[in-house]
Amino acid sequence: MSQPASVLIVDDEPNVLRALRRVLRSETYQVLTASSGEEALEILAEEPANVVVSDNKMPGMDGAELLSRIQASYPDCIRILLTGQHDLDAVTRAINDGHIYHYIAKPWNDDDLRFILRKAVAFFESEHERQRLEALTQTQNEELKRFNSELEARVDARTAELTQVASQLDSAHEALKHSYVTTTRVFSSLINMRLPERHQTNSQITQVIKAFLQAHPVDEGLRRDLLMAASLYNLGKLSWDDQLLGLASEKMFGEERDRYRKYPEMAGELLMALEPLHGAAKLIRYHQERWNGSGFPNHLKEEAIPWGARLLRLCVDFIELQRGLMLDRHVSRDNALKLLEKLAGRVYDPELSRELVAFLQEHAPDMGISDASVMALSTDKLEPGMILVRDLHSKAGHLLLNEGRELTEGLIDKLISFEGTESIRYTLLVRLPDEEALIEDESET
Template sequence: MSEPEEMNGPAATAAEVEAGQAGSILIVDDEPGVLSALRRLLRRTRYEVHTAESGAAALELLEAHSIDLVISDMRMPHMSGAEFLARVQQRWPDTVRLLLTGYADIGSVVSAINEGGVHHYLHKPWDDQDLLLTVRRSLEQHALRQEAARLTELTRSQNEQLKQFNATLEAQVKARTEEISQTVMFLEKAEEELKRNFTAMLKVCANMIEMRCGALGGQSTRVADLARRLALASGMSVYEAQEIYFAGLLLGIGKLALPDAVVQKSIDKFTPPESRCYYQHPLHAQMALMPVGNLQPVGVLIRHQHERYDGRGTPSGLSGADIPVGARILSIARDYEGLQSGALLGKVVSDPQIVSIFRAQSGLRYDPLLVESFLKLLNEKLTGDNDHVCIETARLKPGMRLADDLRTPKGVLLMTRSSVLEAHHIAQIRRFEESEDARFSVYIARDNPVVADRTAECSADTGVDGVQRVRVTGA
């Protein structure tokens, strides 16, 4: 039997409303008088009250309604209170269970607690206030447990959502990081390619200058290489050394404005007017490079390449530390190349004689400290081990890396140092070699695996930059 209690009794107190005392109660007792008395007692509360006269009827009510608290008599026919509460515990473990007994037999109470999981027990006859207080506290604890379970589930759910969000965010960050890394890598490669192309263009310009002025092929590159090594050996930064390298490549660009009669004559044979005309070429170079912002510092170094350490040079008569250090380095590299090639004195000068000339001019024409660094560097290069080998074009293979610029016997630049050969490069080189009717000297880095297979006889010679090279003379 179910008798929901109407809210027609005294209104719930403010404290009860504030405390949220609403709940659903099931009273089970085989005595109608007891059920009636308990209904009247609970009428003053906000609880929804159901009653049942047996355990079986109570179980049916529990199936049909959501019950928060059960008050059961201990001694009932067919199903005892302990047995009924045990079933309630099994089927509806969250429901609060109270035992109402008129017996003082402690064994019955223990059995109900053990079998039915009773939260509290009350004696018959009961004290109204004690019963109401017990019911209220039991329902409060029930509500707190439910709220704790709800919050626990909510926390678990939110933690799971947060975990998924973090995983998604981590994947997005990883993907974005990889995307940025790829972009940076692409930009770095593009920058490296741009630098290589820029350097290659400067070498092409230097090659055109040499062709115009009748200089030996690769002369500007050798001056530039030597100047860069001397700059690094003197403690300058890579950036500063690179700037000096560019100046070395373009050292003679101002000579394009000179008459043929001047550029094709050695310096030692100049007449006074020709000498004055010749030494104007650094100024022409600076003006020619002025439109290119990145090459303006290079133009300054080229302008002062003929200054002397003792102040008797041109065009500004600077001396000592007032001369840009890059210009001081360029003058040493330029004159060394000129002495070795014969362009400076009209004849080739041997290395021992070159060393004597630089020592004699130390402190006069050249910076003494740079001269010492240069002579030390020159000695190391003359006695050092080779890191490259010269092979015939027939033995070239894709993937080989050039250890030096590739030039025709006439000095025309075909490919720059550090370029990696591809199949179409090799085919083009062989066609050029056939059209020129001459054998090309191709210098390949020794770290290429194919270089280890030496099937040709080689002879060694020392280049104008002091680096010993290996030339293939036969296969």
């Protein structure tokens, strides 16, 4: 949200209102107050709030009734009940009639209250974003219907577009000799014009390869070939129709499977027409070969597969597993790494697989993090003293930990326990505390 969240506090006791304002003084919220349910409704009519915190026991309209009326008129507003005693009937009525998000007992704990409000605001923002995305999806679906209605006419346009792409590939031959990077970007953009968004994986694969090669240097020629191959590896899919593009590879059978198995060879043949791309074309042609010889197109085995093609295969599968392009589901980052380990020795070069998995367990170039000091770790690898470098949210979108939070042993144990209850595995982006700062802290003590 571009503006600070608005929180309305309702209580008939001025001392309570002042106390709550003090508690929230360090927060970024716009805090509004009302001394009665009637006044609260008047304020909401003029200035809707994101979150309402209401005392239960108030003269006239009590908190449960107020939250029920707010729920009816402002359903998006997050409602929290503040009760001076454990009044089960009032809480039950507020849940049933007002659909409250949470209730807080007096006297409250300041830290708990701030944490609950942060979660409430985060929940409001996530719901707001969900509604925005639903509206966007509806708009896109309508556009898709219009697109499908024109499909027959667009077939000829696509054929012309593919012909134009081939023509551009030929005409770019001379320029490619002088500028590999620029020309590769042009080709990659042309590919992305044809492929659906979730198939536009070349950017992430390039990031992974570039970061891995910084830690495991190779000669400049092989590095250039690998980066160009990462940008152009799916060139052979340009001739696929929409139905085939929408399938995960495990769901392809018969003729569809045959076309899938030809895409590396087709891309390699297209690029072999351009002399500066011969090295990249060879890596693309063989990147679907398997360590045990069961791959395609030539059933190469072990060391007969070019090293660059072996690395490209690992990086392609790592990203495509997460995008749902191989299996008929999206695989989490941690599980994708586990599959690379599990299939080492059959599909992948075992030594290269071990090196890449170890690298990606500590670095996250595929998540937009190029800082070598930042590590992507599962909860079982966390250690006290590590600093969180990106907010951690729950599966439901609630903020669990803020960026900059120092992890403690107790906090790590709570995260592991929370994973068990939610049946989910989290990957945290963390870095170790600055060593010089630690030395200064120890000297001061």
